Amino acid sequence: xxxxxxxxxxxxxxxxxxxxxxxxxxxxxxxxxxxxxxxxxxxxxxxxxxxxxxxxxxxxxxxxxxxxxxxxxxxxxxxxxxxxxxxxxxxxxxxxxxxxxxxxxxxxxxxxxxxxxxxxxxxxxxxxxxxxxxxxxxxxxxxxxxxxxxxxxxxxxxxxxxxxxxxxxxxxxxxxxxxxxxxxxxxxxxxxxxxxxxxxxxxxxxxxxxxxxxxxxxxxxxxxxxxxxxxxxxxxxxxxxxxxxxxxxxxxxxxxxxxxxxxxxxxxxxxxxxxxxxxxxxxxxxxxxxxxxxxxxxxxxxxxxxx
Amino acid sequence: xxxxxxxxxxxxxxxxxxxxxxxxxxxxxxxxxxxxxxxxxxxxxxxxxxxxxxxxxxxxxxxxxxxxxxxxxxxxxxxxxxxxxxxxxxxxxxxxxxxxxxxxxxxxxxxxxxxxxxxxxxxxxxxxxxxxxxxxxxxxxxxxxxxxxxxxxxxxxxxxxxxxxxxxxxxxxxxxxxxxxxxxxxxxxxxxxxxxxxxxxxxxxxxxxxxxxxxxxxxxxxxxxxxxxxxxxxxxxxxxxxxxxxxxxxxxxxxxxxxxxxxxxxxxxxxxxxxxxxxxxxxxxxxxxxxxxxxxxxxxxxxxxxxxxxxxxxxxxxxxxxxxxxxxxxxxxxxxxxxxxxxxxxxxxxxxxxxxxxxxxxxx
Numbered sequence: 244x245x246x247x248x249x250x251x252x253x254x255x256x257x258x259x260x261x262x263x264x265x266x267x268x269x270x271x272x273x274x275x276x277x278x279x280x281x282x283x284x285x286x287x288x289x290x291x292x293x294x295x296x297x298x299x300x301x302x303x304x305x306x307x308x309x310x311x312x313x314x315x316x317x318x319x320x321x322x323x324x325x326x327x328x329x330x331x332x333x334x335x336x337x338x339x340x341x342x343x344x345x346x347x348x349x350x351x352x353x354x355x356x357x358x359x360x361x362x363x364x365x366x367x368x369x370x371x372x373x374x375x376x377x378x379x380x381x382x383x384x385x386x387x388x389x390x391x392x393x394x395x396x397x398x399x400x401x402x403x404x405x406x407x408x409x410x411x412x413x414x415x416x417x418x419x420x421x422x423x424x425x426x427x428x429x430x431x432x433x434x435x436x437x438x439x440x441x442x443x444x445x446x447x448x449x450x451x452x453x454x455x456x457x458x459x460x461x462x463x464x465x466x467x468x469x470x471x472x473x474x475x476x477x478x479x480x481x482x483x484x485x486x487x488x489x490x491x492x493x494x495x496x497x498x499x500x501x502x503x504x505x506x507x508x509x510x511x512x513x514x515x516x517x518x519x520x521x522x523x524x525x526x527x528x529x530x531x532x533x534x535x536x537x538x539x540x541x542x543x544x545x546x547x548x549x550x
Numbered sequence: 551x552x553x554x555x556x557x558x559x560x561x562x563x564x565x566x567x568x569x570x571x572x573x574x575x576x577x578x579x580x581x582x583x584x585x586x587x588x589x590x591x592x593x594x595x596x597x598x599x600x601x602x603x604x605x606x607x608x609x610x611x612x613x614x615x616x617x618x619x620x621x622x623x624x625x626x627x628x629x630x631x632x633x634x635x636x637x638x639x640x641x642x643x644x645x646x647x648x649x650x651x652x653x654x655x656x657x658x659x660x661x662x663x664x665x666x667x668x669x670x671x672x673x674x675x676x677x678x679x680x681x682x683x684x685x686x687x688x689x690x691x692x693x694x695x696x697x698x699x700x701x702x703x704x705x706x707x708x709x710x711x712x713x714x715x716x717x718x719x720x721x722x723x724x725x726x727x728x729x730x731x732x733x734x735x736x737x738x739x740x741x742x743x744x745x746x747x748x749x750x751x752x753x754x755x756x757x758x759x760x761x762x763x764x765x766x767x768x769x770x771x772x773x774x775x776x777x778x779x780x781x782x783x784x785x786x787x788x789x790x791x792x793x794x795x796x797x798x799x800x801x802x803x804x805x806x807x808x809x810x811x812x813x814x815x816x817x818x819x820x821x822x823x824x825x826x827x828x829x830x831x832x833x834x835x836x837x838x839x840x841x842x843x844x845x846x847x848x849x850x851x852x853x854x855x856x857x858x859x860x861x862x863x864x865x866x867x868x869x870x871x872x873x874x875x876x877x878x879x880x881x882x883x884x885x886x887x888x889x890x891x892x893x894x895x896x897x898x899x900x901x902x903x904x905x906x907x908x909x910x911x912x913x914x
Contacts, residue, residue: 510630512905
């Protein structure tokens with residue numbers, strides 16, 4: 244800090260642009276939406292700020308609470324699947340030969356270069372009744388039947404009279420698949436960063452001292468990766484909670500998430516104050532999660548300082 | 551987002567690159583200095599805000615050749631996007647194309663300027679039935695561009711008979727899990743009103759509740775409340791019956807002979823997209839010239855022939871082939887039209903009731 248104090252000009256040159264950016268493009272719009280959430284509609288385009296709590300009261304209606312719960316469920320399942328899959332992927336990359344690691348990391352990030360909408364439409368093409376998955380299954384079904392014909396038992400119709408495609412799209416399963424697909428890199432990257440930095444000698448020591456692979460993983464790897472797990476969980480859970488495109492395009496008749504309701508308030512329902520209140524409830528939840536994380540890491544630091 | 555609301559004219563990937571290039575070209579052309587009209591009161595420019603693939607292939611170029619005015623075209627995906635963009639003040643558009651109930655909303659909100667009809671002589675080309683409108687008495691703010699219906703698109707080989715009743719999508723398990731409804735709160739509820747024999751714009755909470763209960767009961771039979779892409783679901787065989795805009799079904803009918811379209815016997819929705827000048831338009835003079843050009847017989851015929859929507863331009867129809875003029879999916883019979891109704895703007899309270907009903911349907 245001393246060197247900054249000696250060169251105040253350099254400090255300001257580096258500090259002002261990002262601070263101005265943050266203020267102008269993040270805090271100001273956010274503050275505006277926050278103020279809207281205490282407003283009342285008057286006519287079609289005007290919003291009067293009356294500091295009413297009605298929008299928040301309306302958001303606490305069991306109808307919306309139930310949708311919030313469902314969104315938490317979707318985001319929670321997505322995060323859990325991402326954590327399990329992401330851990331496996333991160334470990335695989337960490338222990339891959341040095342030359343392959345950048346390529347594997349690139350493969351994880353590559354989908355980010357394509358627009359979310361395009362990726363979601365690609366998933367539709369893969370999952371739909373006449374999509375890639377069902378086409379492959381039908382192929383196997385044909386082979387199976389050919390094999391049965393060779394054995395002379397095709398008349399028994401062991402595989403069914405005709406191929407029954409799986410219904411993979413337009414249900415909650417498809418929504419979770421879509422959310423996991425989109426959010427997996429958010430989990431893999433922090434986990435990889437932590438595992439890559441980890442001192443391998445701890446693992447060797449644990450194995451040398453007689454702990455099994457599983458025990459080593461549970462008692463050495465996981466505790467050392469814990470901060471990365473928490474970060475990964477938060478940055479996966481938070482955007483998954485606010486998804487609306489995925490449930491819109493992949494979901495069925497009961498896949499509505501809270502962000503779909505919010506989106507409608509800003510569009511067809513034309514009720515910005517209520518939409519703003521719903522958004523801010525989501526935001527408070529996010530802040531709460533981040534606050535929990537810092538409390539947790541402060542306690543951890545304190546514990547380590549004692550140890 | 552591609553939230554599909556009042557009109558859905560995307561999903562035309564065949565054309566979208568072309569229209570993007572056209573828009574790009576128009577933008578680039580707009581940057582050039584044009585000395586021809588340098589003395590005119592307004593710069594020879596026009597900013598047009600339109601639906602995707604909703605103009606003739608050469609219309610904007612022909613207009614520039616005829617008048618020297620460069621048109622920059624931006625595209626919107628639905629009326630909500632258009633409304634939201636202009637709500638905070640006009641970002642510089644001269645001509646916009648809202649659908650009838652949004653014309654009414656925008657008039658109510660003071661977002662449109664009155665048209666000077668003396669500068670649009672081609673109004674005389676318009677079919678007399680379209681020269682007045684309940685949503686804009688005397689056509690003070692809007693002139694018709696294209697019109698159409700909402701009905702049922704179906705796969706001919708998979709239905710017992712032409713599904714000419716809303717019953718097949720709202721109140722029957724005959725096509726269970728092969729039904730797609732529109733994921734748009736007002737439309738789906740208003741079509742439900744028609745099925746139950748109420749007026750399309752019925753605001754009676756008890757009737758809205760009745761439609762809500764019917765839809766909740768029908769939900770297990772419905773595959774999806776489609777966002778913009780009902781016609782694709784029909785084309786790919788995902789569903790056999792779908793509630794959709796006629797124009798969207800017409801596009802997939804061109805690709806697949808097995809697809810049909812019908813306006814149910816209970817009647818459906820009649821929509822009309824209109825040419826309007828938003829408040830704060832920087833080039834109102836040019837906007838009048840442009841609207842007049844669009845309503846010209848030949849220009850109108852070229853547009854209608856390219857986009858295959860129903861034109862209200864009687865003079866243009868005379869120039870178009872019988873194949874277009876007699877297509878029942880473009881021009882339903884007079885009898886059918888009489889059973890259809892136009893959506894009106896029914897106030898903020900109604901909008902909220904409809905949205906809450908839809909939220910409950912989706913959450914149940």
